Amino acid sequence: MKTLNDAIQAVPLNHYILLCSIIFSIGVIGVLIRRNAIVIFMSIELMLNSVNLLLTAFSVYHGDATGQVFVFFIMALAAAEVAVGLAIIVMIYRNTNSIDINVLNRLKW
Amino acid sequence: MSTFYFIAFLSIFFSILVITAKNPVHSILYLILTFATFTIHYVLMNAQFVAIVNFIVYMGAILVLFLYTLMLINLNKESEPQKSNFIKIIGFIAGACFLVAIVAALKAFKTSQLVVLNDPNLGLVKNLGKILFNEYLLPFEVSSILLLSAMVGAVLLATKEPKTT
Numbered sequence: 001m002k003t004l005n006d007a008i009q010a011v012p013l014n015h016y017i018l019l020c021s022i023i024f025s026i027g028v029i030g031v032l033i034r035r036n037a038i039v040i041f042m043s044i045e046l047m048l049n050s051v052n053l054l055l056t057a058f059s060v061y062h063g064d065a066t067g068q069v070f071v072f073f074i075m076a077l078a079a080a081e082v083a084v085g086l087a088i089i090v091m092i093y094r095n096t097n098s099i100d101i102n103v104l105n106r107l108k109w
Numbered sequence: 110m111s112t113f114y115f116i117a118f119l120s121i122f123f124s125i126l127v128i129t130a131k132n133p134v135h136s137i138l139y140l141i142l143t144f145a146t147f148t149i150h151y152v153l154m155n156a157q158f159v160a161i162v163n164f165i166v167y168m169g170a171i172l173v174l175f176l177y178t179l180m181l182i183n184l185n186k187e188s189e190p191q192k193s194n195f196i197k198i199i200g201f202i203a204g205a206c207f208l209v210a211i212v213a214a215l216k217a218f219k220t221s222q223l224v225v226l227n228d229p230n231l232g233l234v235k236n237l238g239k240i241l242f243n244e245y246l247l248p249f250e251v252s253s254i255l256l257l258s259a260m261v262g263a264v265l266l267a268t269k270e271p272k273t274t
Contacts (some may be wrong), residue, residue: 014221018118018212023124025208030128032200038179042140049147052163056232062146062155063227065240071159072241075166076252079189080259082171086178087266093172093182099258 016057023050037099041082048078067093113153120146137175144168154224154234 030043052071059067089099096103123143130136144167151160230236239247
């Protein structure tokens with residue numbers, strides 16, 4: 001406990017914000033540059049996780065446990081989202097034999 | 110102090126590998142490593158409940174779901190769709206602009222206080238359970254309904270037979 005407190009003692013809040021923004025941007029770039037639907041889902045998971053980390057950091061910073069409760073709710077939401085999303089991907093693969101996101105542009109019409 | 114920076118470097122490194130790896134299976138394995146570094150971040154902040162839930166739910170359940178779906182779909186490296194280089198560069202520039210905007214907004218706050226854990230019991234299961242079941246009881250029950258509906262929806266979607274067969 002003592003050593004753990006020493007480990008985070010010298011980290012400014014801005015560095016947590018910077019780390020989480022970098023990982024969030026990596027997630028955004030992943031959504032933009034990949035065409036594989038599963039990799040796009042993984043990028044969305046990266047974004048959700050960076051927000052979770054930032055919420056926890058703010059929660060520790062303010063000494064308020066509400067942030068960590070919200071992290072719990074976000075994780076429940078992410079689990080639901082992944083279950084439904086992967087089911088949709090499996091169904092798309094069955095119908096089109098591909099998980100290329102560009103195949104789905106027929107949804108436009 | 111240096112532990113945080115080392116783990117932060119590892120998180121960024123592995124998350125870059127997630128979106129650049131050609132093989133989707135490698136992407137998922139790098140994602141597992143990224144989540145492991147996130148768990149270490151939570152442990153460093155003494156958020157024990159979040160660390161354990163992250164370990165079990167993300168590294169356990171969600172990534173097994175990803176791997177299982179990938180196994181059902183049976184991708185190989187040749188069928189991996191690639192975007193054109195132009196789209197990739199545009200996407201990279203857009204993401205970098207997003208990052209620059211956030212960092213510039215961050216620069217407006219000159220002062221940056223240290224993250225200090227004042228209450229060592231903050232992230233423990235006992236403390237969080239008291240808050241969760243007192244103030245957030247209704248959202249907790251609603252999230253259980255959400256998970257139930259997600260399960261029903263996933264089963265309904267995944268077991269539907271295509272009509273064309």
